[in-house]
Amino acid sequence: MSRRLTLLVSAAALALIGTPAIAATPGAVSADFAQTSVWGGGYQGQYTVTNQSNHAISSWKVEFDLPAGTTVSSSWDATETVSGNHYTFTNKSYNGAVAAGATAAFGFVAGGSALPANCLLNGATCAGVVDTTPPSAPSNLKAGTVTTTGVALSWTGSTDNIGVTGYDVYRGTTKALTITGTSATVTGLAPSTPYTFTVKAHDLAGNQSAASNAITVTTAAGSGSGSTWPLKVAPYVDMGSWPTPVLTDTANASGLQNFTLAFVTGNGCKASWFNAYDPTTGWDRTDIDALRAQGGDVTISFGGEAGTELSGSCTDQTQIQQQYQAIITAYATSRLDFDIEGAAVVDHTSVDRRNAVLAKLQAANPGLQISYTLPVMPDGLTSDGTYIVQSAASHGVNVSLVNVMAMDYGQHDGIDMGVKAQQAAQATHDQLKVIYPSKTDAQLWGMVGVTPMLGVNDDSSTFSLANASSLATYANGKHLGELAFWEVTRDRNACNGSLTNCTNVTQQPYDFSKRFEAFTG
Template identity: 55%
Template sequence: MRRPSVLLTLFAGLLLMILAPPASAAGTPNAVFSKTSTWEGGYQGAYTITNAGSTTLSAWSVEFDLPSGTGVGSYWDALLTQSGNHYTFKNREYNGTLAPGASASFGWVSNGSGTPAGCRFNGASCTGGSSTDTTPPSVPGGVTVGFATASALTVRWSAATDDSGSVAGYEISRDGGTPVTATGTSYTATGLQAGTSYSFRVRARDAAGNVSAYSAAVSGTTSTGSQQPSGGLSTAPYIDMGAWPTPSMPDMASASGLKNYTMAFITASGCKAMWFNAYDPRDGWAKDQIDAIRAAGGDVKVSFGGASGIELAQACSSVDALYAEYNAVVNAYGLKYVDFDIEGAATADPASVARRSQALARLQQAHPGLRISLTLPVLPEGLTADGLSVVQSARDAGVDVDVVNVMAMDYYRSVDYGDAAVQAAQSTFSQLKSLYPGRTDAQVWAMVGVTPMLGQNDDGHVYDQADARQLVSFAQDKHLGELAFWEATRDRNACTGALYQCTNIPQSPYEFAKIFAAYSG
């Protein structure tokens, strides 16, 4: 066989260099930035990390600079370190390993409109790849309109797919108008007219800016004012139904002046809902008390979870099984209100958080108008990153969250616990405003609930009657969604002793209940 000439060899080599894609365009892990939603003075940003290589990634790091005047507020699905205007995000323990073709993402709320510059992924330049991606995502399917009030409609859809491995967001057009953006698979249109029909179309957008075709239009009609669902429970303190002897809610309501209670707690016995691992709610345990409260003009909220025992979302291995347990409890008591008290390791367990969110979305679809509250630990500075992720997960799954109720207690620091409760509410408002930028301030304040611990807290600090009056005054000014406290039997007993049954401060029976009863929303 003859050898090719030197010139021919050089020409062939040059041709291959011209025609072959650069190594970074394919076969190299990359990180792509996108703005998933924007508003005046800020935006929600995200990086999608895709392992386009042939070997598994065991960890990742994305770093970039933000211009002066722009900073990172709350963030999720990553660990953050900052040096001046330089930000470095590293994987969490649950999303650092990426097999070939797999993707992960993290995001943050930006204070300011500046975008990242000088991005580096695992020490090398971020490759992006948006200039070569011209394939749009698939069209979102299963678009429905539900959860109607007199001024709002909630649109839900099934997730689209994209050749990059993930969809950056969705655009929703109402009545053919300019689209708004959403990151999850639901969107609530607010500020609508009562008794009016609206149509919606949804399309998907990938990180490269490609958009799918719109889905077929679907319509929904807001309710009239007389058909609008009743308001939430503006004051509903927790009552430990596991106390002995079993508390009587009707007797306590009669003596205290309160009408509503949050019944605590339903936990898991295997993947089965049980009252503090003792009584099956399917048997209607304590339903006679619920009926009496309702007959007197009040209502109850049943709370799942708590600090002890196992929350159902951690015990059940599938969304179907979890939904079945939640649904059984709602049916057994004819509930309009349910609460999910998520504490400790449960807030930092992504699998159970996602499972719960999906089950709750199905629960609301099966029970239109069901009001769901998420009760989470808080600091004066606001929800922890894990707690914020719980709310974001519920939002993205299509759950219409009624109240984010913060446990304003046990800070283990030398602060005034009355001031700290108010600060926690203000901080939570700011966080929710970032997660729900389309809502008015009044609508976001109506999502905030506050639950202090009466008297002596577990850390030895005290929340007293003056602190309670301070919180009620603040709630009246801002029209908070809910006030509660832990716990009604401690308030009734008004004693000195074990903290599970006493407040350990001077008080008369039901003194706190009578202070909180002044709040009506």
């Protein structure tokens, strides 16, 4: 028998099996229990979350106790955790959102005869509470990172008699964002323009608080090209490392505040964090919000050497755009990076498909910045890398940054890796001048990013601490768009061993980060 099969019984039969443990309150969100089947020594139960309020909910959590002698042996359509005789069931990714007037359900099999007791839904009684009390107003609204097209905001959260479920961020009188955390980045703004922001909280019943304090922030001046990349030093963080890197800890220890998060890959027409987590649900968003609250920010990077980028695994442009858009929304981001290497570089069909989608994505998200991270040799981008940028230009994609991977050249000619990184930057600048003849020299340098691999590279060449210092000095002189490196966890570990985890050069933790920090743009 399928676990998801709900048995249809008459009212009389249901009375024999068991009655609902609670009675829902009209106008509230409630969780109603019923036994759907009973046998000697056990039963099957179901909770139905019913939203009779005027406000959609984005998640739910049902808790209850079972007396000694009765235990849950299996469950479905919820994630189960147990502490003693206390059971907690939280929604799955596919059934957490419950619109006004809609329902969601989960079920379980219990061994024993006792029914659930002390039921709580999202911390309140499962019978539901008709709530007319609004949350307190958010406070201490302040701005963090300010770019030409975006402002990072943070605030102190509200309190509520039942519980705050989210915040509405207003730009003037226009609602710009609705989120669950206490920080957000408002994007799509114009350079050199003042904007006034406030925040209001809302609760489960849809009650909205008074506005927070208002702040007025002026966006940074633009270069006129629309291609200013705001994160000057943003090294890659391998989010697939275990345990998952804590961005705020990394920022506090390294001195760097901005990071490029690697990598979102494609599994058919679904995006995935390294084939493990769903980015459209905002995995690790809490850590990103905490980083933003202390003045930092992130770029979401797609692809990578070991993964297939979404435009390579899916041929449906509509679905690709929907996935990109869902990730932009989930992380409130205005920057996407596409690390295209290996077989993906020579797949011109997927390159053109991606650029067609990105042009539509930028049209739908004014201010969205796109960077391409591409293989390079000291004499510049490969022919396939050049094709990617030319394709972007022909499709109308506004590429803000061409970030070259200054690593693994396979050359052992006595020229140090710092010099080769500078040569690659100059050559890439000259190639961009051919693709973008109307841009000024300063604008072209602002489009160039450089990303070396710290310490020993895969080809046994070495990018040293001295190379890092010289590259930072060079980048300041040329006013490059960005410096990055692969990868922060290796810099933290400062060890000898596998290149996955170690730099294999003599250093202290974060020595490379501290040298890159000298680049100010």
